[in-house]
Amino acid sequence: MFFLSVLPSLANDCGKIIPEKFEEYNKVELRGYFFHPDHCFSVVIPDNVVGRDHSEPQSHHGFGAVLSKPPHAAYLYVGTEPAGVVEDENGNPGTPEDEARQAIKWLVKDGATIIRKDIKKAKLGGLPAARATIIYRCPNSSVELVQDSIFAAQPNGPLHKLTLTASKPAYESARKILDRIASTWKLERKKCEEELKKRLKGDF
Numbered sequence: 522m523f524f525l526s527v528l529p530s531l532a533n534d535c536g537k538i539i540p541e542k543f544e545e546y547n548k549v550e551l552r553g554y555f556f557h558p559d560h561c562f563s564v565v566i567p568d569n570v571v572g573r574d575h576s577e578p579q580s581h582h583g584f585g586a587v588l589s590k591p592p593h594a595a596y597l598y599v600g601t602e603p604a605g606v607v608e609d610e611n612g613n614p615g616t617p618e619d620e621a622r623q624a625i626k627w628l629v630k631d632g633a634t635i636i637r638k639d640i641k642k643a644k645l646g647g648l649p650a651a652r653a654t655i656i657y658r659c660p661n662s663s664v665e666l667v668q669d670s671i672f673a674a675q676p677n678g679p680l681h682k683l684t685l686t687a688s689k690p691a692y693e694s695a696r697k698i699l700d701r702i703a704s705t706w707k708l709e710r711k712k713c714e715e716e717l718k719k720r721l722k723g724d725f
Contacts, residue, residue, distance in 0.1 A: 535631050535659035536666065538594040538686050539587055547573035551584050560601035561713035562646070562681060565705040570698060572599070588687070588695045595687035595695035599702060602680040606672070617672040618642075620680060621653035624670055633657040636665060645673035645681060646707040656689070665689040669696060671703055681706075 551572035556563040560582065566572050572584035583600020606615040607623045621640045629635060636656040643650040650673035657666055669692070670684040683706070685692075685699045 535628075535633055536662055536664065538666070538688065539590070539596045540585065543585060543587065543596075544573065547575045547585065549574045549576060555584065555599075556709065556712065557583065557601065558713060558716040560603075560679060560681070561708050561710055562601065563705075563707055563709050563712075564599060564702050567698060567701055570597075570702075588685075588698055589691045593688045593691040595685065595691040597695070597699060597702070598682070598684045599706075600682065602682065604680070605678060606674045606680050614677070617649060617651035617674055617680075620672040620674075620682075621651040621670065624653050624668065624672075624684075625655055628655060628657055628668065632660045634659075643671055643673075645671055645683075645703060648673040648675065648681070648708070667692040669699060671699075675708075 551574065552566055553568075554563065554565055555572060566586070570586050570588065572586045574581055574584045581600075582602065583598060586597045586599075588595035588597055606617060606620045609615045609619050618640060625635065625638055634657060636658065637654075638656075639654045641652050643652040650671055653668070653670050653672070655668045657668070658664065659666065665688075666686065667689055668684065668686050670682060673681045675681075683699060683703055685695055687695045
């Protein structure tokens with residue numbers, strides 16, 4: 522799974538919205554209700570969206586979805602980072618807002634020019650969250666891109682995130698899909714416990 526593709530890792534990948542060979546490598550199609558048995562979250566994927574993974578979802582941290590293809594591309598990642606949020610400037614456990622600021626730092630490190638940035642408090646399935654909307658340009662390009670992320674964390678637990686990366690012309694329609702999926706996001710601890718019991722018993 523290309524988990525970090527929504528946050529470019531190299532300057533020459535800055536404008537790459539859809540991970541390279543994403544559909545070729547990710548042949549498992551996910552539709553409708555999606556539940557992650559390891560990270561205990563669920564979402565409802567809209568009818569016109571296909572989530573993808575390259576093996577069974579429980580082997581990974583989430584899924585990706587191509588919302589529109591070039592020239593006006595948009596890509597959404599929905600998942601969880603087990604390590605939790607980044608530390609703050611003093612080395613203390615961070616907050617969703619710290620994670621949002623880190624997203625901006627990653628883009629700057631990769632050579633992006635930040636045109637506008639906005640971090641707001643939010644909620645994700647009842648969890649305190651932060652939403653970072655960043656408009657930026659990549660080196661040697663006049664094309665404006667948008668990264669719109671929602672970060673939420675359980676106390677001393679994992680980081681849950683939804684990250685949309687889109688060309689500016691594709692952003693508004695893609696944002697509606699992000700908002701729709703985010704509105705269905707919830708923790709399902711009881712179901713997670715039941716799934717764990719089934720696996721321990723070998724009853725899949």
